[in-house]
Amino acid sequence: MKYIEKLRNSGLRPTKQRLQICEVLFNTDKTFHFTINELKQKITKQANNKISLATVYNTVHAFEKKGYLKQIPINSSETYFDTNVTDHHHFYDLKEEKLIDLENSDVGPINILKKINGKKIKSVEVLVKLED
């Protein structure tokens, strides 16, 4: 399995549950956005397997800490995560409540002119809200 090493190298034991989650999250060309509950459903279907909700939370947070996932800041009752951890931006379709990737090349370069003393920029994220 190709994810066993990835997990071990991260100091995470390659458990059955984590490997299943890796399959769902990373065994695809396309990156995607998801909520915890969407992910849980995918795992249940794809692996035809029960998994505890707590484990999904635990694993997603562990992967986020390792840099394999990131949260998308958005005003929604559920937290959205992204398997695309490169610098990029998002459309948010307010009616459909769906996220769409905006590659860096789809947005002109962003120049933050203001500086805050003693702080450095960790990320720059653009959220473009869409309406009909």
Add this chain to the structure above:
Amino acid sequence: MKYIEKLRNSGLRPTKQRLQICEVLFNTDKTFHFTINELKQKITKQANNKISLATVYNTVHAFEKKGYLKQIPINSSETYFDTNVTDHHHFYDLKEEKLIDLENSDVGPINILKKINGKKIKSVEVLVKLED
């Protein structure tokens, strides 16, 4: 009172509670960011008055719908609101968990090149995360 008319023109009855909230939110030169609970505390202190938490929620949502407030998309357990409803952006200091305004002039012009069929852009918001 200068807010009575503003409320009436918005189709909102100028109640004691709404006027108090207006004083706290709008009777200042500076705009600011707040959570519901911070706002409730301010009202309680400044007006030396009890106000129901439900009323604070109701009023903030009513003002948001009227365009007098906006939500700031950020991953925080509490929702942040902004009395600055002009187009502008934010620093988010991850350690202090504080928002800092970034005027449009502090950010170069943002050009969204990608178009989504049948949708138009409602807003473009930049969130710049800061670390030490």
Add this chain to the structure above:
DNA sequence: TTGTAGTTTATAATGATTCTAAAAAAGTGT
């Protein structure tokens, strides 16, 4: 003043997320 719609309020309900602690699984050394 009286009627009505709008508002406030205490409290309950909701729901996403986190916590808990016991059972299970993984890793290590023998």
Add this chain to the structure above:
DNA sequence: ACACTTTTTTAGAATCATTATAAACTACAA
């Protein structure tokens, strides 16, 4: 394989921001 330690999983409970409920209150116009 076995014994032992550490990590992980899990069901269920707890937390907490937010929303819903419904009764009391208020603004306002006829």
